[in-house]
Amino acid sequence: MEEEKKEIDFEIGMKQNQELKLEEEPQQQQKQVGDEHVLRFLDSVDNYLTLFESLSCTLRQGWLELVSARHSMGASRVNSSLLDLKVHSASTSLQVTPDIVDSMEEQPHFILRKWGSLYDGKCSYEDQNSKVDGLQGKSGSPLPRHRGKPQLSEEISPKQAPLMVDDQVQKKRSRSLSVFGTLVSPQLRAAQLSFETALETLVEIANMRSTMLSTFNGVHKELGVAKEIR
């Protein structure tokens, strides 16, 4: 009798353990998901602050290079009264696209269209190659094509395409700087590059902020769900 009781108690205990385990599994999974959201949020905050620091350094460098250019070329050659007031199209624009995250939430994604090409902080050479045709249409001047022997491919080789893009970007950069004259000092060109880098960093900051807010919302939701369960 006593043995039968013990067996029954053991079976009841086993069943209770199994039920407890079944209840704990989704809670553990939920905890893991919650930790993941928190980690992503903290990562995005860290990246956001790092980017801010980087922006501050780049802007300081740019302003000092501008002053250095004024020092070298003279105040009459580098001043605000030389900036062009004629109507002209922007060489750089910002594109905002909605990005679907986790099939539920819309998160804005910022893309910088710099000198007519796309930049979102992750542009690879392959992306630059695919943009070459677009640039060709916009600049109005056809890219050189190989003629003659059939062995020579008429497609632009992978090495040539980035060089052509760089060449066109360099020309557009020089054209925008020509308000201060065509023979400008290297310091002014360096200042232009610094401010360009700062603009790219700003776009990265905007995207990082968007990610940060999205992960924060995720953490917030997790906290709400956890409270409901309790």
Added chain:
Amino acid sequence: MYGFEALTFNIHGGYLEAIVRGHRSGLLTAADYNNLCQCETLDDIKMHLTATEYGPYLQNEPSPLHTTTIVEKCTLKLVDEYKHMLCQATEPLSIFLEYCTYGHMIDNVVLIVTGTLHERDVQELLEKCHPLGMFDSIATLAVAQNMRELYRLVLVDTPLAPYFSECITSEDLDDMNIEIMRNTLYKAYLEDFYRFCQKLGGATAEIMSDLLAFEADRRAVNITINSIGTELTRDDRRKLYSNFGLLYPYGHEELAVCEDLDQVRGVMEKYPPYQSIFSRLSYGESQLLDKAFYEEEVKRLCLSFEQQFHYAVFFAYMRLREQEIRNLMWISECVAQNQKSRVHDSVVFIF
């Protein structure tokens, strides 16, 4: 006759030479610059400058100060001193003093023409002009559409008229043409100034030849470096170099084909006076080149005061004052931008 200036120079030039040597002693010293470099705000800089000869020009300026205000007021002092000397001078010293301002006149002409091309207000452009380069009909420059009109309507009655013969075309003014015009005018001005000093002879010719040759060489290097990677062809580049100086003609031939800074260095290191300048720079570095050239120029300008009875002291004084104003501009900007660690990058001590 060289060596006998002491007999006759003081009759017409003695008073003004004494005046300019007095002005020279008022230039800021290394101690002044050390105090200025330690300032925390622009008001501190103003307070330090109030104790110098710039005091009367800055003391009534209200806070908050701007860096351009400091530069403007310091420039006003130079302008007042120049005007006093010019009105007291007789020929040929008065002509010499006028030559010292033609560079600013060229800069002002280009500023007005460029600003007009960019549809800027003429009044706004006139405020940015250097006061030493002003002339009566400068505002009329805004009317001209090409260089021929520029010459015919305005510049024919100015001292720059003789320099225009090489660049009169009917082409419309655009950024490249304006840049070529600027450099062609400056080249013609330097050559004319050089010829004038040679005609004066004596110590003036000897010292000014050295100073103007250095200016021409520095211009050639700057034109070369600034035109690397631009649409300016080698022939056009060569045409912008002056026809005198240590680098003329073989150095110019080599500079015309340079494609990067290291090639420029290779050319310049063949000339002993410039070897010391380029030896201080590491490969590929151009930022310290300006400072190195300014230091060499200041050394030569200070040496000109070691000799008496010549006009080069007037030129040297004006250039030293302009260097001082550049120093004050740099220090003010470093203080305003809270980048005092970089303040010694471009300050050139005069004494």
